[in-house]
Amino acid sequence: RVCPVRGAAATRGRARPDMDLFGDLRRMNKRQLYYQVLNFAMIVSSALMIWKGLIVITGSESPIVVVLSGSMEPAFHRGDLLFLTNFHDDPIRAGEIVVFKVEGRDIPIVHRVIKVHEKGNGNIKFLTKGDNNEVDDRGLYKEGQNWLEKKDVVGRARGFLPYVGMVTIIMNDYPKFKYALLAVMGAYVLLKRES
Amino acid sequence: RKNVEDFTGPRERSDLGFVTFDITADILNGKNSIFDWNVKQLFLYLSAEYSTKNNALNQVVLWDKIMLRGDNPRLSLKDMKSKYFFFDDGNGLKGNRNITLTLSWNVVPNAGILPLVTGSGHVSVPFPDTYETTKSY
Numbered sequence: 001r002v003c004p005v006r007g008a009a010a011t012r013g014r015a016r017p018d019m020d021l022f023g024d025l026r027r028m029n030k031r032q033l034y035y036q037v038l039n040f041a042m043i044v045s046s047a048l049m050i051w052k053g054l055i056v057i058t059g060s061e062s063p064i065v066v067v068l069s070g071s072m073e074p075a076f077h078r079g080d081l082l083f084l085t086n087f088h089d090d091p092i093r094a095g096e097i098v099v100f101k102v103e104g105r106d107i108p109i110v111h112r113v114i115k116v117h118e119k120g121n122g123n124i125k126f127l128t129k130g131d132n133n134e135v136d137d138r139g140l141y142k143e144g145q146n147w148l149e150k151k152d153v154v155g156r157a158r159g160f161l162p163y164v165g166m167v168t169i170i171m172n173d174y175p176k177f178k179y180a181l182l183a184v185m186g187a188y189v190l191l192k193r194e195s
Numbered sequence: 196r197k198n199v200e201d202f203t204g205p206r207e208r209s210d211l212g213f214v215t216f217d218i219t220a221d222i223l224n225g226k227n228s229i230f231d232w233n234v235k236q237l238f239l240y241l242s243a244e245y246s247t248k249n250n251a252l253n254q255v256v257l258w259d260k261i262m263l264r265g266d267n268p269r270l271s272l273k274d275m276k277s278k279y280f281f282f283d284d285g286n287g288l289k290g291n292r293n294i295t296l297t298l299s300w301n302v303v304p305n306a307g308i309l310p311l312v313t314g315s316g317h318v319s320v321p322f323p324d325t326y327e328t329t330k331s332y
Binding site for chain 2: 074075093094095096097112114115116117118119120125131136157158159160161162
């Protein structure tokens with residue numbers, strides 16, 4: 001006996017609007033679930049590709065960074081977003097805003113270059129300082145380290161957007177918010193139906 | 196100019212320079228002002244650029260100032276001493292005839308590109324051939 005379930009479902013009208021969600025869940029079969037998951041995977045892959053593309057175009061391992069401290073106020077505040085480039089042939093010059101990592105530490109720092117000493121062979125050593133700090137960054141460098149070199153640079157700040165990076169900071173400080181956001185996104189993607 | 200142990204970092208004897216300067220600047224107001232609706236502040240800085248035996252290119256920021264939109268756009272600073280210690284990486288200031296002082300500024304927008312502009316005027320300053328021993332700064 002074949003029960004034409006599909007046909008019956010198509011002709012049955014939408015009974016009650018608030019029961020729709022559960023009705024959808026029951027009617028969704030495996031094929032539709034796989035389709036939704038693939039759709040989601042495609043969106044994630046595209047986003048990753050765009051990010052990798054930016055890394056290639058800008059030459060920086062982290063082309064977009066969020067400002068974490070107030071050491072560059074009033075120019076940049078915590079939560080601002082910075083866009084970086086790191087072209088190999090770009091020289092490091094006094095006054096530039098660079099994002100660098102101290103050896104052994106993960107957190108990038110955004111400060112301004114205040115001293116540059118470059119040798120004839122292209123070897124550069126430089127010193128940085130936050131606009132809002134009284135002293136230069138030697139206290140932040142590694143023990144015994146007095147200068148930064150090109151290899152410590154993540155990129156040069158070329159453009160910026162205020163406030164936008166706050167989302168990342170909130171997600172870091174309140175992991176529950178991050179999980180809630182992911183749960184909502186996951187639910188939306190899996191339950192969304194293309195009519 | 197003196198030759199002292201660089202107490203700001205590397206413990207080697209390096210040349211320490213003392214520079215006094217005047218700055219007059221007039222940031223245009225009105226239609227062609229650099230302070231348009233998208234400019235939050237200007238970060239001005241005076242840098243000294245020179246060559247030494249040790250290093251082909253040296254740049255040291257001597258003084259800086261943050262000028263917010265709405266601040267007095269006229270700068271008339273006289274007899275200023277450098278805000279930061281002018282230490283060379285080595286002994287390249289003694290007898291150096293060509294230290295170029297330039298005023299530059301970083302335009303910080305409300306949102307957008309961060310340009311770095313160098314002023315077109317610049318001043319060349321020579322350092323004497325001997326060290327100062329007694330001068331009080």
